[in-house]
Amino acid sequence: MLLQRLFGIKRITVIGVYKDADQNSFLFTALTVEKKKEELTIVKRNSFTRIEDLALIDKDPVILVFDGKGVLNKKIDYKNEEDVAWKKNLDFNTIYYTAYNTDSTSFISFTRKPFADEILTVLKQNKTEIIDFYVGPLTAVVLKPFIDAPYLVSYKTRLEYDTTGLAGIEKVTQDSPADKYSIGNTVVSAAELPLYAAATNFYINNEGFEKSVLAEININEVLYKRAFNVLGVTMLVAMLLLLMVSYGTIQYLLSENAALKQENLYASHTVSEIQKLKSDMDKKMKILENTGRISKNFMSFYASCLGSSVTSGISFSEMQIAPVNGEIKGEKKIDINAKVILVSGTCISDENLDEWLKVLKKIDWIRTVEILSITKNKEGRHEFELKIILNDF
Template identity: 30%
Template sequence: MINNFLNNILIGNKFQAVQVHFDNDQKEFSVLEVHKKKNDLSIIDRYATNNFEELVEKLSKNRPILLSFSGQGIISKKLDNVPNYRSKLLFNANPDDFHWYEFQQEKHIYASVARKEVITEEIELFKKEQFSVVDISIGPLVVTAIKPLIKSNTLQTKDFDILFENDQITDFSKRNQNSIEEYVIGDENISSENITSFAAVLNYLYPGNEIVADKSFLSVDKEEFVFKKAFNVLGVMMLSFFLVTLLGSYMLLNYYTDANQRVQVELGQQNIAYSKLVSLEKDKENKEAILKESGLNDSKFLSFYISEITKEVPTEINLSVLNVFPTTTKIKAEQRINFINNLIEMEGTVSSYAALTSWVKELKKQPWVGNLEIVDIQRENRTNSFKIKLVLKFDV
């Protein structure tokens, strides 16, 4: 568990898998950015470009790079597992002049090879831009790492169709068409165009015994990346410790400096609070007197009229304003509020004048209605807007 924690800090949990595809004199770069969270891998970004400068702009120098090589110049063959099988693949060429990437089985060896100078040249391009290449794969064989996660017995890469039986390769062949196959792995959809990149990350994190490749020449780059990462982490930790210590010293100094001031401030605040309390008590008494005088503090008193008026409103009437006990003047701060304690104002619209007349007649029958007057009615389009004043009668 501790090793995994340190590995996540020093190597990181985000990887940039770059597939370099050689096509005549051109190169195509396909990138998958993969995030490892616990035991799950998720793709956080994917893109492709033919321009190395554009690729450099998009890649992060704080994340390790895994290179996969495919296309022209890469030789992939099925060989018998016999002594000197490498010489039989290359004929008169020196096997030591090539990087070998092999999937070894009991009877056969599937090998992909590329000249060291070609691979070294590509790695140096990335190193020149201060990127850290920590792993490589050559040809399509790295997809064997992903086969247990896919039910199909045929996996398609950018260049090859690979046949499997019981997760072992039985054969592979160069593809003659440009169709693209989609594979579902967990919650991710991965196309045959970049399946080798995803498999490269999986094989780097969980390497198998059947894939054999000499990657010792990358150990220096990997160590440099770890040291750079460790230096950055240590620098951040030291800076954080320094800032925390400085902040603690500053806070301790301020604490003793402010102790005396706090006592004086608290005393002043208590005096201010007492003055405000006295003022609020007086304000409360004034407002309670106003409410008592106006009758507005009696919720039953107000709700009775609101309920009686609205319970029999016809469907043709849309009542938009119901103002119980309106004020005589506009409300202003620090001034007495005067209410008309026996008046209710109503406004609304009605589609039928007959409905309004009928409703007004019903309201006039109420024993608490002293006077009810339609003070305004205007026709607007197909509706009539109205205003009503209702004077209450309290001696009932």
């Protein structure tokens, strides 16, 4: 069964409910066992006498074994008509029983229901999970292959064996010191033998047993409950992990988003600064362009060219390259005429000036030459002012 393999019960507590024949009181013997691979190990032993102490046992699934006063044992020989008739007349509605059947015989242990119902009611009130139920000593049969002895004492009942198997069953008055049994590395007493055997049979399920069916026992319900608990815890842990991952992812994305917003802010500010600097550069380039400072020809070039072009009889008194238009006043904008050169000087005669003008008109970077004024001074020389307009830079 898949459910058994996935959520199988690995730890159980077997409670022996023994009723004393003389004092009419209970003795409870509890074994807690764990299944590790193929070995069944006793991890806890406990004994008590008060019914109220049943509430103190570990919250493991429980197997019950009833024996002692009120439990009767009988061998039924199928070849004996009286035995067969006795079994047919047995009122199974008023008893709980456990039987071990062979081909020719049946061994049955039984008790009236009130004996067991008292304990079952207490366990039900304690919400104990009951997974199996036996009456009498017969569970010890499953351990006989592991015990080399001619008989077994299971609590206070002697199970006799012959070559064919289980041959007889009878009560004994007390345990003997020799009634200790070793099963592998585990040692159990006669009182513990049917309990350890019941735990063993839970896992191997010997088909020779026949027993009462209790409404309180529903192994599938126990397995479903365990599966639900495991899956519920797993789902809860998974949800918590997903929430943590989701929270971490959200926090990461929020931090990344904040970083991107910061980068966008810086980028926007940078773009704005770049645009501002570009605008400032354009303005300054415009100013430089207007002043001729970014021309391939500098002031010294113009001065040198004009000086070397002068013909005989002409001398310069003043040369203004890119003169300022108007008067410079305070913070008033200065208007520079970058494409103009003003030259003032004197010449001996008009012919000297005409000859130089012809030379100037042949220079490629000069567009036009205008004569602003020409006068004759007291020494007889001609004073002139020229306006040289340059080609585009």
